[in-house]
Amino acid sequence: MKKPSIPKGTRDFTPQEVVKRTYITDIIKRCFMSYGFQPIETPSFENSETLMGKYGDEGDRLIFKILNSGDFLRKVDDTTYSEKDATKLTSKISEKALRYDLTVPFARYVVQHQNEITFPFKRYQIQPVWRADRPQKGRFREFFQCDADVVGSDSLWQEVEFVQLYDAVFSALNLKEVVIKMNNRKILSGIAEVIGAEDKLIDFTVALDKLDKIGEEGVKKEMLEKGISETAIEKLQPVFNNDGSASEKLTLLKKLLDTSETGLQGIKELQFIIDAIEALGLQSANLEIDITLARGLNYYTGAIFEVAAPKGVDMGSIGGGGRYDDLTGIFGLKNVSGVGISFGLDRIYLVLEELNLFPATVSANTKVLFINFGNKESLYAMKAISKLRGLDITAELYPDEAKMGKQMGYADKRDIPFTVLAGDEEVKANLYTLKNMKSGEQEKVTFDKLQNLLK
C-alpha cells in the first residue's frame, strides 16, 4: 500500500507547531480585543460570483473552485459541453469557490450585515485562505491570514492606532525593534504630479519600490525605460537622498511637493500620525517614513504600512496594510472608507524561531507521567492525576503495567520532565515519589508538596 501523503502546498501541523502558532495568534487576538476589534468568521467557501473578478485575471485563475455536488453535468447543454473548453465549463459545473483572502469576504459581510452593524466597525479575522499558486519555499496553497480593519471612519486616529497595535503585538511577542515603515499614496501621486509623470504613476512607483533591491541607478534606468523623462528623474533626486529622520524627510518632501495639493495633503496626514506617535511613544518598534513603499498601490488611497523584521533578520515584510476607500463599493455600498493591517503569521513564526523567542513554557508536552504499577496503584495515581489536571497541570498515567524501562523510555522520548512512582509502599504511606527526569533526583512527597513542585 502506498504511504499516504497530502496535496502539495499544504501542511500537517505537529503538536509543537500548533502550540507555537497558537501562542502567536493568542497574543494577536488579545491585542486586537484590547483595541476594540471584534472577531468575525466567514464561510470557507463563497458563491463564485462573490470572489470572481475581484483579484484580476491572475487571481481568478488561482481561486480554487468547488465542483457542484451530484450530477453536475445535468445542467450543461450539449453544445457548450461539446466545445470542451475548461474556462467555459467551469462556471457551469462550479458555483462555489474557496476564500482567496479575508478582505473580499469582509466587504461582502459588511454589505450583507450593514443593518446590524454600528459604524465605525472594527473587526478582526484570523482564518485560512487558499490559492492555487505554484508551491515553493515559504509559499503555501493553504495559509492563515490575520487581518484587522476598521470601516466607516476616515479619522487619522485609526492610522495612529494601527501603528500602536503593531507595536503592541510585536512587543508582546518580545520581537523588539521591528521597523514600521509608513508612506502615503497621496505623496506618491504628488511626486508623480510634480515631475510630470502623472500618467505613469504605476510604472513610477513599481520602479521606486525596487530601490532596496536594484539601487538608485537601477531605479533610474527602469524609469527611463518606462518613458519617464530625464528631467523628471532629475527632479526626483531629493527622494533618493532621503535618509534623514522623519521630520527631515517631511521638510524635504514639503519643498518638493509645494505645488501639489494632493502631495501636501499626504504630508499633512503623515505629519499627524508621526506627531501623535511621538507624543504617545512606542514600546519597542521604530516608526519610519519610507517613500519608496507602494504595496498594491491601486488598492490604497492614503496611508501605506509595512513592517520589517528587526535588522539582521532576512525575512521580507512580516505585516502590511493601509487605507483604502470604497472597499464595499464592489458590493453596492458606496463611500465607506476603511483602513486595515495584516500580520504575516508564517513569517512571524520563522522569525521567532530564528531568534529563539518562543518561551520555554510554550510546549505541548505533558508535565508529569505517573508510572503504572497495576490497577490498584493506578487508581491511587489517577486520584492525584485528576486533582493535578484540575489545577491545569498536565498529568498522565502510563496506560499499561509495562516494564519500568519501557515506561521511563516513554517519558524520555516524549520529553516529559517529571515522573511519579507510586507503588505499594507509597500508596500505604499516602505519598508520591517524584523523579526529575533531567537530574535523576527523586524524593518522596505529600500531594500538597507534589502539586507545589509541579506548578
Added chain:
Amino acid sequence: MKKPSIPKGTRDFTPQEVVKRTYITDIIKRCFMSYGFQPIETPSFENSETLMGKYGDEGDRLIFKILNSGDFLRKVDDTTYSEKDATKLTSKISEKALRYDLTVPFARYVVQHQNEITFPFKRYQIQPVWRADRPQKGRFREFFQCDADVVGSDSLWQEVEFVQLYDAVFSALNLKEVVIKMNNRKILSGIAEVIGAEDKLIDFTVALDKLDKIGEEGVKKEMLEKGISETAIEKLQPVFNNDGSASEKLTLLKKLLDTSETGLQGIKELQFIIDAIEALGLQSANLEIDITLARGLNYYTGAIFEVAAPKGVDMGSIGGGGRYDDLTGIFGLKNVSGVGISFGLDRIYLVLEELNLFPATVSANTKVLFINFGNKESLYAMKAISKLRGLDITAELYPDEAKMGKQMGYADKRDIPFTVLAGDEEVKANLYTLKNMKSGEQEKVTFDKLQNLLK
C-alpha cells in the same frame, strides 16, 4: 446590484457568536491539554484517494470535490469526455477534496508520521469539516468537529479518562447533570449471539437503538419484521426491563450473557470503567449504562459513549465516541487500537444559550469609550487608552469630533457600559470624568481610580 449572500448551509459568525464559540472551545482545549492530549492540524483538503471509499457510497457523494486548477480538461481523453458521465469525469478533473471528518485525516496523519510519533499518541483536533448534505435546521455544510483520540493503547484506563474528560469539560462549562451513556459493542454482539440472531446483528441493534423513540412494542415489531424469531425476542425481555442502577444492569446482563464469551468480556470492560469512576468520582455528570446505545456500530469494537444534555433540554446527543480497532489499517498500519470522543460544538452552544450559561463576561464589547473633544483632548485620551489596553481593558476613542449626542448614541448602540469625558478642564486637572451608561452617574477621577473602576 444584487445584495451579496453566502452559500446555503454555511454561516457568517458575528462577533458575539465568535466570542461565545471561542469560550466553549477554549475550555475544551484547556481540558484536553491538562489530560495530555496534543493538538494537531491537517490541511482542509486531502488527496481524493485519501478520503474516497472511507465513508460508504453516501459519504463519497457528500464529499466536496475541488476542481483541478488550470485547463482541467487537458488530460481527459475524448472518448471518456464524450460519455458525459459526471461520476466518471469527476476523478479526471478533480484530485483533491475537502475534509469530510477529522477521523480519516487523523488516521492518515498517524500513518504518515508514524516514525516521529511516540505511541500511545493522544491527539486532539478542532477544525471545520464540509459535507454536501441537504441543509436543514441545525445541519450545516460547514461545521466544526472537536475530537480527542488516543491510538496505540488498549488499556481501559483510556475509557476511564474519557468519561472523566467529558465530566471535566461539561463541569467547566457549568453544564451540570449531563448524562454520559455507555455501552459496549461486545455486549450487543453477545446478546445477538445468545438469542440466536448473530447474523442479524445490525438489524437487531438498529431496532434496539430506537427504543427511546418507538417504545418496546415498536422495537419488537421491527425485529419481527427483520426476521428475528419470536423466541429470540422473548429472550430479550430482561433488556427491556432494564431500568436499574449500573450494578443492577450488569448483574442482569451477566445472567443473560453467561454462555457468551464475547458478552462476558464486554461486561468485564464496563465493570472496570464503572468501578474506576465510582472510586474516582465525577464532578457533575452522571454515568449510565445504556445497552440500547449503538451509534455507528460497524465502526466501534469496544466501549461506546454518548452524552445527552441535562434532562429537560431537548437536544439529542452533544457528544459521542468509543473504541475502534484498526483505524489506521485503511492506510496500511495494522493493529493500532484507538479510542476517542467528540464534542458537538453547535449543539453545546445551543444548550448553553437555552440555559443562559454563557457568563456575562463572555462578550466582544468594548468596556469604555472615550469621547472625542478634538485633537488635543484626544491625545490626552489616547495616553490613558494605551495604558488601559496594556492592562487588557478594552478601550476606544471615538474617532471623530462629532456632536456629543452622536458619540453617546454610538456607545449606547454598541452596548458599551462606560464612557470617559475628558475635555479641557479634565486635561488641565489631569483627571477623567467616568460615566456609567446604565445608571447615568458620573464622577471625576484620577487615572489610578479609573483603571480600578474599569477592571
